[in-house]
Every structure is written in structure tokens, then in C-alpha cells.
Amino acid sequence: MIAVISPSSNAIGLLYLVTIVCFILALRFLSSPKLARRGNWVGGVGMIIAIVSTLLLDGIGNWVLIVVAAAIGSVVGVVGARRVKMTAMPQMVALFNGVGGGAAALVAIAEFHVANGNLDTTPVVSTVLSALIGSISFAGSLIAFAKLQELIGGRPITFPGQNIFNAAVFFGAVGLGIALIAGVEDQWVLWLLVALAVLFGVLFVLPIGGADMPVVISLLNAFTGLAASATGFVLSNTVLIVAGMLVGASGTLLTLLMAKAMNRSVSNVLFGAFGKVQAGAGAGMRTDDGRTVRATTPEDVAVQLSFANKVVVVPGYGMAVAQAQHDVRALAELLEERGVDVLYAIHPVAGRMPGHMNVLLAEANVPYDALKEMDEINPEFPQTDVALVIGANDVTNPAARHDTSSPIYGMPILDVDKAHSVIVMKRSMNPGFAGIDNELYLEPQTTMLFGDAKDSVVKLIAAVKQT
Structure with missing residues (x-):
């Protein structure tokens, strides 16, 4: 039987209280990208105190098994922290x-x-x-x-x-x-x-x-x-x-x-089985009103970026899959050297876990104050010269505002279609997980830069340097 805490274990109880305070502070710090690193450290310290305190309890036995289990867990944790890529987080x-x-x-x-x-x-x-x-x-x-x-x-x-x-x-x-x-x-x-x-x-x-x-x-x-x-x-x-x-x-x-x-x-x-493939869903873009999808080149995009005053990067799962976050940061630094104001628009459900885009961009040393949540960045789009959408699909679809038949109708989205120019970086015209076409791609200010996100950003960097 695993030992339990004796009511007279005042010292252990005090250490556990310290642990609880550490956990509460960790949650508080983790609510802010700027303090998240501190939150991880505080939470880790609290966990160490909890483990050591538990091992000090009377009646703890089977030390060989405890040491072996702790060693295995430590190896898995260290290897996971050092070798698992942020895209696989x-x-x-x-x-x-x-x-x-x-x-x-x-x-x-x-x-x-x-x-x-x-x-x-x-x-x-x-x-x-x-x-x-x-x-x-x-x-x-x-x-x-x-x-x-x-x-x-x-x-x-x-x-x-x-x-x-x-x-x-x-x-x-x-x-x-x-x-x-x-x-x-x-x-x-x-x-x-x-x-x-x-x-x-x-x-x-x-x-x-x-x-x-x-x-x-x-x-x-x-x-x-x-x-x-x-x-x-x-x-x-x-x-x-x-x-x-x-x-x-x-x-x-x-x-x-x-x-x-x-x-x-x-x-x-x-x-609701949201995202289930339906017959004919996403088969092609609607062009019954005469609008068509327009492709562009890295050189044309580089000119727009180089002479812009404000650029907003909109990261999505495509950026994560391509592992393009470091190259995106390099492109942003190049533009900032030319006096361009570069911000990042973060949608709450972009990626595959809460805060996925924040984690990826933090790994690339993107300044915390450049990361803007949806409610904060949306008013900025009408004054944005270029919105650079990298792999984000459903979270930028204007159909969410007006198409009552759309499965994403009513979903808050990033208002990228209000920017003066929109550059969408995608591998193909395949729809996102909602299985529907993105009306953004037919907007007159939108052009498509097809290809792997990482390769496209590297080409943009080279083109901007020559501009």
C-alpha cells in the first residue's frame, strides 16, 4: 500500500503548500507569452519539491524500482525536450x-x-x-x-x-x-x-x-x-x-x-465529425461571377514587401509542416532593416494545439510584442499594406462572416481580406480541414504563391535582397 500523509507531517504539508503556490504561479505566468518561460521554470521547481517531499514520507519502499522508474522517465523527458521538433510538439x-x-x-x-x-x-x-x-x-x-x-x-x-x-x-x-x-x-x-x-x-x-x-x-x-x-x-x-x-x-x-x-x-x-470529406467538397473554386485565382512570383511579392510600410504575417499549419518559422523570422528581420513594420496575427485555433503558433515563433526568437492575438490585430488589417498568409486556410475564409450555409459560418476569423494586398502561400488549391473553398483566394487583392512554404520564403528572402 502506498504511504499516505500523516496529519502530523507539518513539514511535508508546508512543502506541499509551497508546491501548490508554485503551480498556481506557473499557470499565471503561462497565460502570457512573455512570462511563459518563467512559468515553466516555476512549475518545474514546484514539481521537484513535490517529488522530493513525497519520497521523504515514512513507509516509502522499493527504492530500486523508484530509481529505475525515475531514470527511465528522466531519459524520456530529456530526449523529448531536446530532440522533438517544435512542429511535433x-x-x-x-x-x-x-x-x-x-x-x-x-x-x-x-x-x-x-x-x-x-x-x-x-x-x-x-x-x-x-x-x-x-x-x-x-x-x-x-x-x-x-x-x-x-x-x-x-x-x-x-x-x-x-x-x-x-x-x-x-x-x-x-x-x-x-x-x-x-x-x-x-x-x-x-x-x-x-x-x-x-x-x-x-x-x-x-x-x-x-x-x-x-x-x-x-x-x-x-x-x-x-x-x-x-x-x-x-x-x-x-x-x-x-x-x-x-x-x-x-x-x-x-x-x-x-x-x-x-x-x-x-x-x-x-x-459532429467536422471535417469529414463530402462528395464534391472543395472540388474547385467557384468562378461563376467571373473571378479567378491569380498566381504570382517571389520577385513580384518581394517588391510589394520591400516597399510596404506594414506587413502582417498570418501563420498556420502549413508553416508548421514546412518548418518555415526560422526562415519567416529571417525574412521579417530583413524587412525590418528596411523600415517595414512586421507583425504576426495569431488565431486561437491555428495549428494543432492551443498556442501552437506562439510556440513555433518563439522558437524562432520572434519578439513577444510582435505576436498579436486576433482581437488585437484585426483592427490593423485596413492599414496593412501586405498580409502574408502562410498555410492558414479556414481561419482566413470570409465565408465565415456571410455564408449561412458554410460549416464555418459565425467562426471569428482574421480579417486578412481587408488588407491592401494579400499574398497566400500554399502548396495547392486543396481546401482546409473544413473541406470548403476559401473565398479569400478569389478576392481582387489576393494572389497565390504556390509551393512549399519553406522554399517559398527562402526564395522571397533572396528576391528581397536583390530588390
Whole structure:
């Protein structure tokens, strides 16, 4: 049985209080790009204090296993931090989040096994919740990782009667949990609950498209926090309870904010199969009004950029895939040397996780004050000479404002179409995850620079130097 905190452990309790304060301050600092690095350090210090304090508890044994596990975890963490590219950070976040949920489920199973099913009411409720929520988070996060890593298709995967089948699996797991709480002591019941929860986690994420991954990652993060908090009740560990609730609350709030940024309900994100390929969707741009898509060259774009007063870069997933953030920064520095004001427009759901574009641009040493959130940058577009859109699609589509039949109608977008000139960098005319054409590409002030984003930006840099 894992040791619990004794009420007389005043020193440990004080250290745990310091840990909780560190976690709260870390969340506060992480809300600002300028203070995010400090937030990571503060959170890391708090976690070290929590680990050391726990190891000082009476009754801690199996030191060999603890040392081996700590060594393995440390190696994975160091390798992940140093070798995983920023473009793959969403996958890493999903994977680590799943590990947290899986750990919570394993603790619940271990505690139930040691107690041989003989638990008091509160611990057994916590054990059931920890096993149920942790298993869902574990399996769901692995599927999210597979989608982001393109091990499976990023499009929604659905089958007839899926929602009904999912509901049956979920309520089956809940029913087993109720049986355990009612006094059933057979361990196979808990194992079956975990199996159904894992199955539900898989089925839960499969029908969600890649464009909704920011919302899903936030929600799964909240699940892991709740599972960790429930585990805290199982172990009578105050810091685990508080830390888990902090993660659960912040993840839930972020999920709601992400859904609001897309003008969609959380239920629509989870059960709407948004992004499913429809017959004929995105087959070609509409030209019934005589408008056509116009292509441009790096040399022509370089002239516009060199003689502009204000340029706004609009990064999207295409920039992340091409790993073009460092070249974008180099282009911006070149323009700034010529007196051009360069800003970056950040949409809340651009990329594959909350803050994805902020992370990529921060890696390229883009100044924090140049990163502008949607509400802050939109009033700037009418005074913008050139808007340089790099791989952003649905978040720049004007159809969201006026086309009531569009699946993205009502979604707040970046008002790039109000800029004097719009340059869109894309590989092809394929639609985004919404599966619809972008009306921005037909606007008279818009031209398309086709090709890989990184290659196109490198060509722009060379052309600007010769201008």
C-alpha cells in the first residue's frame, strides 16, 4: 500500500503548500507569452519539491524500482525536450497527457488489488473515477497522437450508429463502476471497466477531425487533471488533489475558449465529425461571377514587401509542416532593416494545439510584442499594406462572416481580406480541414504563391535582397 500523509507531517504539508503556490504561479505566468518561460521554470521547481517531499514520507519502499522508474522517465523527458521538433510538439503533448491518464488508472488498479476490493466508500468512488477517466484520457490521447503524427488519417473516422455504440460502451463502464461502489469486490470487474473505458477513449477521438485537435487536446488534458485529482483522494495526497483540479479547471476553460473561437459548441466538436470529406467538397473554386485565382512570383511579392510600410504575417499549419518559422523570422528581420513594420496575427485555433503558433515563433526568437492575438490585430488589417498568409486556410475564409450555409459560418476569423494586398502561400488549391473553398483566394487583392512554404520564403528572402 502506498504511504499516505500523516496529519502530523507539518513539514511535508508546508512543502506541499509551497508546491501548490508554485503551480498556481506557473499557470499565471503561462497565460502570457512573455512570462511563459518563467512559468515553466516555476512549475518545474514546484514539481521537484513535490517529488522530493513525497519520497521523504515514512513507509516509502522499493527504492530500486523508484530509481529505475525515475531514470527511465528522466531519459524520456530529456530526449523529448531536446530532440522533438517544435512542429511535433502537439504530438508530444498528446502523448505525455496520455501517460498521465494511464498512470492514474494504474494507481487505481494497484490500490484496488492491494486492498483486495475492501475499500471504504470514498476511496472506492475515487478509485473508480481514477480508473474510468484515466483510461479514457490514456486511450484518447494515443489516438490524438496517431492522428497528429499521421499514423492514421486526420479526417473523421465514422461508422453507422457510432454515437449509439459509443454511448453503450460508456454507460457499460459507468455501470461497472456503480457495481464496484455498491460493494462488488471482484477485481475482474475493475479490469473490465478499464477495458471498456479504453475502448470508449479510442472511439471517442476517432470521429474528430484534425482541425479540432486543439479542442480535443485541451479536453483530454482536463480529463487527465480530473483523473489525477481522483488519484489524490485514493492516496490521501493533498498536492495531487489540488494540482489535478488546477489542470482539470484550466483544461476545461481552455476547451470552452477554443470552441468559442470556432463559434461551435463542444458537443458539435466532439460528435459532429467536422471535417469529414463530402462528395464534391472543395472540388474547385467557384468562378461563376467571373473571378479567378491569380498566381504570382517571389520577385513580384518581394517588391510589394520591400516597399510596404506594414506587413502582417498570418501563420498556420502549413508553416508548421514546412518548418518555415526560422526562415519567416529571417525574412521579417530583413524587412525590418528596411523600415517595414512586421507583425504576426495569431488565431486561437491555428495549428494543432492551443498556442501552437506562439510556440513555433518563439522558437524562432520572434519578439513577444510582435505576436498579436486576433482581437488585437484585426483592427490593423485596413492599414496593412501586405498580409502574408502562410498555410492558414479556414481561419482566413470570409465565408465565415456571410455564408449561412458554410460549416464555418459565425467562426471569428482574421480579417486578412481587408488588407491592401494579400499574398497566400500554399502548396495547392486543396481546401482546409473544413473541406470548403476559401473565398479569400478569389478576392481582387489576393494572389497565390504556390509551393512549399519553406522554399517559398527562402526564395522571397533572396528576391528581397536583390530588390
